[in-house]
Amino acid sequence: MGAAQEFVLAYLEKFNPVPGADAEAKLAYDFLDAGHIDSFETMQMILTIEDHFKIRFQEEHLQSDDIRTVGGLAAIIEHLAAGGAKA
Amino acid sequence: MIVPAETLAFFENGSWVLYNAFARTALAVEAGAMAVLEAVVRDETVPQGSYTVWSVNWFSNETGLLDDPTRLLRDRSDWPEPEILSAAQLIERLEKLSLVVTNQEAYLERFAPKRSLLDFQRFGNFHQQLGQHLLAVKRIDPRPWWCGQKFTNDGTGIRENLYKFVQEAHMRPYFERAIAKGERVVDVGCGIGYYSRMMAGCGAEVIGVDPSADYMERAEKGAAQSPRFVRAKVGAEPMDMIEDGWADMVFMSDALLFYFIPEAPTQKADPAVLLADIHRMLRPGGRFISLEPHAAFFLAPRLGDPSRPFTVLTEYRHKRFGITPPLTDTLKTVMGHGFALTGFEELYPADASGEAVDPRGVGFASEFPQWQLLEFRKLG
Numbered sequence: 001m002g003a004a005q006e007f008v009l010a011y012l013e014k015f016n017p018v019p020g021a022d023a024e025a026k027l028a029y030d031f032l033d034a035g036h037i038d039s040f041e042t043m044q045m046i047l048t049i050e051d052h053f054k055i056r057f058q059e060e061h062l063q064s065d066d067i068r069t070v071g072g073l074a075a076i077i078e079h080l081a082a083g084g085a086k087a
Numbered sequence: 088m089i090v091p092a093e094t095l096a097f098f099e100n101g102s103w104v105l106y107n108a109f110a111r112t113a114l115a116v117e118a119g120a121m122a123v124l125e126a127v128v129r130d131e132t133v134p135q136g137s138y139t140v141w142s143v144n145w146f147s148n149e150t151g152l153l154d155d156p157t158r159l160l161r162d163r164s165d166w167p168e169p170e171i172l173s174a175a176q177l178i179e180r181l182e183k184l185s186l187v188v189t190n191q192e193a194y195l196e197r198f199a200p201k202r203s204l205l206d207f208q209r210f211g212n213f214h215q216q217l218g219q220h221l222l223a224v225k226r227i228d229p230r231p232w233w234c235g236q237k238f239t240n241d242g243t244g245i246r247e248n249l250y251k252f253v254q255e256a257h258m259r260p261y262f263e264r265a266i267a268k269g270e271r272v273v274d275v276g277c278g279i280g281y282y283s284r285m286m287a288g289c290g291a292e293v294i295g296v297d298p299s300a301d302y303m304e305r306a307e308k309g310a311a312q313s314p315r316f317v318r319a320k321v322g323a324e325p326m327d328m329i330e331d332g333w334a335d336m337v338f339m340s341d342a343l344l345f346y347f348i349p350e351a352p353t354q355k356a357d358p359a360v361l362l363a364d365i366h367r368m369l370r371p372g373g374r375f376i377s378l379e380p381h382a383a384f385f386l387a388p389r390l391g392d393p394s395r396p397f398t399v400l401t402e403y404r405h406k407r408f409g410i411t412p413p414l415t416d417t418l419k420t421v422m423g424h425g426f427a428l429t430g431f432e433e434l435y436p437a438d439a440s441g442e443a444v445d446p447r448g449v450g451f452a453s454e455f456p457q458w459q460l461l462e463f464r465k466l467g
Contacts, residue, residue, distance in 0.1 A: 032202065032203035032204075032205055032206065033202050033203060033206075035202070035203070038204075039203070039204040039218055039219075039222060040222070042203065042204040042205065043204060043222045043223065043226075046223075059224065062205055062207075062223055062224075063205070063207045067205060068203075068205070
């Protein structure tokens with residue numbers, strides 16, 4: 001599991017266990033639709049990730065379907081951290 | 088592909104504006120684009136060419152709850168640079184804005200509550216849209232924003248908007264008429280205590296109650312004649328710091344609506360605990376004064392010339408976008424908790440003083456009431 005995936009999982013696990021029998025299932029977990037965290041917590045997580053990985057999510061990322069799952073969010077983080085859009 | 092029946096076209100600022108009255112989305116287009124729209128709907132060959140459009144949508148309530156809710160850039164000088172689109176790009180843009188629709192079923196599914204902060208697919212209600220816009224788009228904390236859109240920075244005055252021209256202009260003389268010296272008043276959901284202090288200024292002994300620690304802290308910094316402020320989980324549990332039958336009057340403004348239509352889907356909206364508690368706090372025959380955004384017209388688009396305003400009302404009974412309960416729901420619910428309705432007013436601007444600041448807003452509010460004031464008396 002990559003650093004971004006581990007970071008997102010660990011962050012969500014602080015609130016409640018992330019469901020899924022294996023890593024693949026956990027990465028596919030739609031934490032937004034599941035209501036795993038509320039609106040303020042979602043925004044706090046976004047800000048924490050930006051700070052930690054020195055990235056800045058753009059509107060297109062926040063509006064993409066990919067951001068809804070652990071794996072999808074981690075992929076966006078990796079893309080941005082690799083130079084997609086620096087803070 | 089269809090044009091939804093709620094897509095309107097009107098001529099504003101020298102261009103056609105296409106506007107979905109439910110989705111509150113808009114695009115200004117040059118006249119030639121209308122031929123593309125017609126060809127698409129008739130399933131005819133789309134005329135190829137380039138079309139000039141202006142992205143005139145913006146979240147117009149980001150500057151205040153009582154600001155123009157139409158979501159249009161009204162002044163041509165605020166319009167962005169035009170974009171030149173091909174016919175295919177134009178159709179794609181119109182579809183993105185729900186001004187034309189391919190899959191009607193998918194379109195109708197968008198009129199559901201949002202499921203999360205980052206749910207941009209479902210329109211959700213006004214509270215959800217506002218929260219999403221502030222938090223996820225503008226990255227503004229809604230809590231100080233909420234105060235800042237109504238009050239001046241030091242909290243001692245109301246900003247130059249409809250809160251001042253309509254609400255405060257009505258309530259100041261109302262309190263002077265309605266409150267006798269020495270009367271005991273509870274201001275439920277008092278926020279930073281602005282009206283609590285106004286009522287105390289009329290000679291009342293006022294207790295302001297609010298669930299927010301931030302607001303309570305600001306309320307306590309108020310003027311010398313400051314009333315008492317206490318924090319309580321209003322509506323979730325009884326405000327037991329106030330004795331049974333203590334109050335001659337309970338006042339509640341811009342807060343009862345949250346107990347009918349919740350801010351977030353996860354919240355419970357139930358006015359029963361609150362209304363039973365208001366009944367308990369009042370002496371026999373005591374008054375419950377409720378000032379709330381008007382059941383019908385709050386947040387309706389302000390269309391037409393400022394001097395001849397009209398609106399399109401997309402809902403009343405079943406609120407999908409709106410956040411105020413229908414009048415019957417409010418009245419029946421309150422009266423069902425042991426109250427009689429003794430007074431009803433719809434609030435309009437007191438005079439023309441606000442016209443210089445906000446001609447469209449004041450013109451609209453002069454025809455369509457922004458608030459309703461309900462007076463109840465405790466039975467038994």
